[in-house]
Amino acid sequence: MTLKGLLVKDLSVEVAGKLILRDVNLEVRPGEIHAIMGPNASGKSTLAYTIMGHPLYKVVNGDIILDGESILNLPPEERFKRGLFLAFQVPPETMVKTRTLYTYLAKRNNISFTKILQYIRDIGLSEDILDRFLNKNFSGGEMKRSEFIQMILSSPRYTILDEPDSGVDADGILMISRFLKQLKERDVGVLIITHIGRVFKEINPDAVHVLIGGRILMEGGPEIIKLIDENGYEYLQKLAVKR
Amino acid sequence: MSKREDTDLKNIIGLTTAEEILGEREIGRDKLVIKGRISPDLIDEISRRKKEPDWMRRMRRMYLEIFNKLSTPQWLEGIEELDLDELSYYVDPGVERRFSWEEIPKDIVEAYEKLGIKKAEAEFLLGLNAQLDSESILLRMKENLLKKGVVFLPLEEAVHKYPDMIREYFMKIFPPEHKFAALHGALWSGGVFVYVPPNVKIDTPVEAFFLIGSALEGNFEHTLIIADKNSSLHFIEGCAAPRLSRYSFHDGMVEIYVGENAHVTFTTLQNWSSQVINFNNKRAIVERNGHIEWVEGSIGSKVTYVYPSAVLRGDNASMESYVITFARDGHIKDSGSKVIHRGRNTRSRIVSKSISMRGGKTIYRGVVRILKGAENAKSYTSCDTLLLDDKSITATYPHVQNDEPTAIIGHEARVSKISDQLLFYLRSRGLNENEALSMIISGYISDVLSRLPFEQAAIIRGAIDLEFSKYGRVG
Numbered sequence: 001m002t003l004k005g006l007l008v009k010d011l012s013v014e015v016a017g018k019l020i021l022r023d024v025n026l027e028v029r030p031g032e033i034h035a036i037m038g039p040n041a042s043g044k045s046t047l048a049y050t051i052m053g054h055p056l057y058k059v060v061n062g063d064i065i066l067d068g069e070s071i072l073n074l075p076p077e078e079r080f081k082r083g084l085f086l087a088f089q090v091p092p093e094t095m096v097k098t099r100t101l102y103t104y105l106a107k108r109n110n111i112s113f114t115k116i117l118q119y120i121r122d123i124g125l126s127e128d129i130l131d132r133f134l135n136k137n138f139s140g141g142e143m144k145r146s147e148f149i150q151m152i153l154s155s156p157r158y159t160i161l162d163e164p165d166s167g168v169d170a171d172g173i174l175m176i177s178r179f180l181k182q183l184k185e186r187d188v189g190v191l192i193i194t195h196i197g198r199v200f201k202e203i204n205p206d207a208v209h210v211l212i213g214g215r216i217l218m219e220g221g222p223e224i225i226k227l228i229d230e231n232g233y234e235y236l237q238k239l240a241v242k243r
Numbered sequence: 244m245s246k247r248e249d250t251d252l253k254n255i256i257g258l259t260t261a262e263e264i265l266g267e268r269e270i271g272r273d274k275l276v277i278k279g280r281i282s283p284d285l286i287d288e289i290s291r292r293k294k295e296p297d298w299m300r301r302m303r304r305m306y307l308e309i310f311n312k313l314s315t316p317q318w319l320e321g322i323e324e325l326d327l328d329e330l331s332y333y334v335d336p337g338v339e340r341r342f343s344w345e346e347i348p349k350d351i352v353e354a355y356e357k358l359g360i361k362k363a364e365a366e367f368l369l370g371l372n373a374q375l376d377s378e379s380i381l382l383r384m385k386e387n388l389l390k391k392g393v394v395f396l397p398l399e400e401a402v403h404k405y406p407d408m409i410r411e412y413f414m415k416i417f418p419p420e421h422k423f424a425a426l427h428g429a430l431w432s433g434g435v436f437v438y439v440p441p442n443v444k445i446d447t448p449v450e451a452f453f454l455i456g457s458a459l460e461g462n463f464e465h466t467l468i469i470a471d472k473n474s475s476l477h478f479i480e481g482c483a484a485p486r487l488s489r490y491s492f493h494d495g496m497v498e499i500y501v502g503e504n505a506h507v508t509f510t511t512l513q514n515w516s517s518q519v520i521n522f523n524n525k526r527a528i529v530e531r532n533g534h535i536e537w538v539e540g541s542i543g544s545k546v547t548y549v550y551p552s553a554v555l556r557g558d559n560a561s562m563e564s565y566v567i568t569f570a571r572d573g574h575i576k577d578s579g580s581k582v583i584h585r586g587r588n589t590r591s592r593i594v595s596k597s598i599s600m601r602g603g604k605t606i607y608r609g610v611v612r613i614l615k616g617a618e619n620a621k622s623y624t625s626c627d628t629l630l631l632d633d634k635s636i637t638a639t640y641p642h643v644q645n646d647e648p649t650a651i652i653g654h655e656a657r658v659s660k661i662s663d664q665l666l667f668y669l670r671s672r673g674l675n676e677n678e679a680l681s682m683i684i685s686g687y688i689s690d691v692l693s694r695l696p697f698e699q700a701a702i703i704r705g706a707i708d709l710e711f712s713k714y715g716r717v718g
């Protein structure tokens with residue numbers, strides 16, 4: 001029997017002719033929460049996009065394995081169907097009515113419209129976003145919440161959350177923290193990209209990976225978050241070199 | 244409306260990619276054609292075949308003279324292959340007009356069945372005039388239409404039955420200002436005449452459906468609608484053709500007289516095959532408190548020139564015009580709307596949404612003219628284009644001329660592109676590329692569709708869905 005999990009093996013990724021990720025390795029098992037931290041432009045979103053199959057991000061080496069099978073040659077929609085979800089750091093403005101995409105996602109999992117309305121209320125959004133174009137003129141917080149709703153409606157087995165907490169108010173961050181706990185309880189594997197440790201108020205990550213300059217420079221437990229918070233990435237970089 | 248009705252309606256009238264549905268087979272056989280150089284003799288021959296009164300023959304001759312005098316508009320493009328001397332100007336489909344489907348040759352009925360017209364007629368329409376090539380071959384009318392005193396006839400017959408009305412109104416709104424409008428007047432054949440008596444409201448649509456059966460045809464149907472005081476009418480016009488070995492030329496005309504307090508909605512779903520060169524002249528005159536609503540769904544054809552227009556003559560007269568055009572694979576859609584405000588408090592609203600893909604070209608060409616004395620006239624135009632790739636082209640040429648200081652005129656134009664990021668976003672939510680495009684386009688035209696009556700929205704939505712189930716984005 002193959003081991004369940006989302007595996008990233010020796011992954012190197014090029015975008016626009018530039019090598020962004022080098023030899024990245026990760027193993028996210030069902031029910032595990034992995035945090036990716038790193039300075040701006042270190043390649044975190046690139047990693048997220050590549051796992052989801054963005055056509056502009058070219059895998060030049062390595063593999064991505066979902067529950068024992070390589071998904072490298074699958075288009076994004078197939079990866080989604082196999083249980084992967086990506087909540088975007090900055091979702092693009094669309095010409096699609098929010099209602100249309102929400103109901104499309106809900107239908108796959110037999111989720112009723114009443115249930116959609118309930119999720120919308122629970123997450124602190126107003127129902128009128130349904131009749132607006134998705135992400136168009138959404139506030140930062142609305143966008144993040146909307147991404148969460150789509151994740152819930154998709155009920156993924158592995159989810160990548162690209163900075164779900166940035167630009168979100170205190171209540172929102174608490175909510176995300178509770179979500180993480182629920183995802184773990186439901187055995188969902190979580191890869192969360194974040195700059196702040198506060199989302200882990202309710203539950204600690206199982207592992208923290210620090211991505212700097214496209215490489216994973218350091219890995220460990222929640223203690224790394226504190227280290228970064230107090231000393232910054234530069235200190236960490238020196239530390240890593242010393243070791 | 245419930246979901247079930249929604250899908251039913253799609254099945255009934257979602258005709259789209261008519262070209263795919265009809266394939267390459269010509270429709271009808273043993274046709275009788277009149278071709279050759281366009282001359283007074285040729286005109287006389289057409290008139291003779293139709294056993295027309297002399298006034299109509301003379302009228303045709305007059306338009307021929309105007310045609311010969313006028314030059315081809317400079318700005319036309321995409322009509323290089325059009326050689327007027329090689330066309331058949333009159334194509335008798337070889338079938339007498341009947342009142343029931345059973346009396347029509349099976350292979351012809353089959354085409355209408357495939358396109359869903361037969362079913363639509365049975366379940367949804369109050370009347371249907373089906374035309375093949377140059378002549379009407381079937382006229383169906385529900386009792387309700389007759390009881391209310393509505394006249395719904397092929398124009399040829401109306402010329403005999405209602406000569407005074409036809410003589411008064413025929414091409415009255417079309418001083419043939421360009422060559423092809425004049426040519427139409429000389430060669431017209433087929434089309435329908437509708438008269439709605441005062442106070443009669445027809446809420447269920449009547450339809451005229453036009454089929455071009457073979458290549459190198461000239462098709463000049465003429466639709467004349469008179470909606471008397473306080474009446475209402477919803478007219479649907481559909482057109483289709485099989486894939487043709489060479490081009491065909493369509494040069495149709497629609498003229499509508501909207502009486503006081505009358506309300507006419509005219510919906511076109513143009514689905515010609517991609518060999519058809521399509522000129523469409525559409526114009527209405529609207530009297531006091533009258534309203535014309537144009538809905539133009541321009542899906543098919545190689546080249547299309549169409550500008551639903553209105554002269555808002557009476558006070559408080561209004562026009563709404565919704566133009567949705569779709570150009571792909573080097574096809575050209577030159578469209579827009581024109582309006583002349585003459586009465587006081589007249590209002591017009593023009594909403595154009597065009598979509599270009601795989602090297603398609605869409606052009607918005609509009610005219611808003613406000614005459615002195617059209618006090619407090621209001622006109623608003625919005626034209627949006629969606630480009631699906633870098634090979635596709637669009638342009639906007641609005642013409643506005645205002646002589647009335649109290650008028651208010653608004654104009655907005657936007658061009659949008661579908662970014663790789665947007666496509667990736669939707670694909671990451673489980674939609675394949677075609678589904679994503681279809682969802683984007685539905686959203687893009689949703690503000691137009693949500694304003695339309697349910698049936699019209701369903702027709703257009705169905706057409707676009709089907710188009711995108713077949714064609715994806717390339718490159």
Ligand SMILES: Nc1ncnc2c1ncn2[C@@H]1O[C@H](COP(=O)(O)OP(=O)(O)OP(=O)(O)O)[C@@H](O)[C@H]1O
Pocket residue numbers: 015016020038039040041042043044045046047056089
């Ligand atoms: N499509 C692209 N074209 C060109 N360069 C890109 C593209 N995508 C990413 N890059 C570059 O790759 C590098 C990594 O970007 P990425 O978005 O992965 O960073 P990040 O770690 O997510 O940063 P942040 O914390 O600011 O979100 C950056 O230098 C960025 O400019």
Ligand SMILES: [Mg+2]
Pocket residue numbers: 044045046089162
């Ligand atoms: Mg990022």
